[in-house]
Every structure is written in structure tokens, then in C-alpha cells.
Amino acid sequence: MAFVQTIMSRLPEPVRKLVLKHREMLRFAVVGGVCFVVTLVVNYALKLTVLNAQPVTAQAVAVIIATIVSYVLNREWSFHTRGGRERSHEAALFFLISGIGVGLNSAPLWVSRYMLHLTVPNVTLITQEVADFASGMIIGTLVAMVFRWWAFKKWVFPEANARTRTTRGNGRLRAVGDDEGKRAA
Secondary structure, eight states: OHHHHHHHHHSOHHHHHHHHHTHHHHHHHHHHHHHHHHHHHHHHHHHTTTTTTOHHHHHHHHHHHHHHHHHHHIIIIITTTOBOSOHHHHHHHHHHHHHHHHHHHHHHHHIIIIISOOSTTTSOHHHHHHHHIIIIIIIHHHHHHHHHHHHIIIIISOBTTOOEEEOTTTOOEEETTTTHHHHHO
């Protein structure tokens, strides 16, 4: 936490206010970046080995693995103050929405491969791989990310400051994010 406080103290006041106002979105973006790397590594590990002939399947498996990582990181960090649902209901909604996200993420790659026929022998191998990356990893990820941000806030973690914990010192219960902005400022 000292690292974050050091960075926050060095930001100009208007930027600091903006960061604090949108910290949930920034955390969501960091989690998205981590999960993007997970997706990228798993996708290419599968695509270059056991799922060479099934790039859409490799992409879907990679996104599913990244979704599991995403649930843990989003629940415990990005949306740590939000809640309003029982954990099992929250998890079911998260994975349902993420399943829709897998479809949204895979759709541009499917279009690229099977509707536009951007595959060898119709195009060169490098063209196929660039089209796969652009459609699956960039366009698909952006479409799914926007959908997930909206859906998670609306249905999975609908209530701000819903989760509480015991603070050190006085032992009172309070919402985790009540004075987060004051501490970081």
C-alpha cells in the first residue's frame, strides 16, 4: 500500500482526484491487463501445440482460464467494496456473464477465420496470424471488456460499499471503501 500512496502523493491534485474518482475502473483495467497476458500466453501455448488446427477452441480455452483468474482478482480487488449478493449467486452471475464474454471474444476470430476465410491457403501464414491476433486478441477482447464492465457493475456487484470488514484498532465494522479516497489522498 505504501507504493500506491507514494505514487498518489506525487500526482497533481486534479489528476489525483480523477484517479480516485475512477479507481474501480482503473483496477478493472489492471485486472484486464493481467488477464489479457494470461489469455495471450495460454492461447499461443495451445495454438502452437495441441490445438494447432482449432484456433477458436484455443482462444475459448484461454479466455475461460483467464476468466477464473479474473473472478478472483475482480472480486477481491477491483470490486472489493461492491456486493449485494450471496457469494454463490455472485459467482454464478459472474461466470454466466463471462460465458457471454467468451462468445463475444471469440466471435471476431470466428468471423475472420470462417466468414472472411483469412486462413492458409487463401492468405499467407503471417496474414492469417496477424488477422487472428487483431480479431481475437484485440477486437474480441475490447468488445468483451466493455460488455463485462457494464454487466459486472449492473448485475454481479450491484451495490457500492456493500461488503464490510473489521478495521484494526477500534474493531468497528465499516464498508471497506468508506475512507479509501481520504487515505490515498
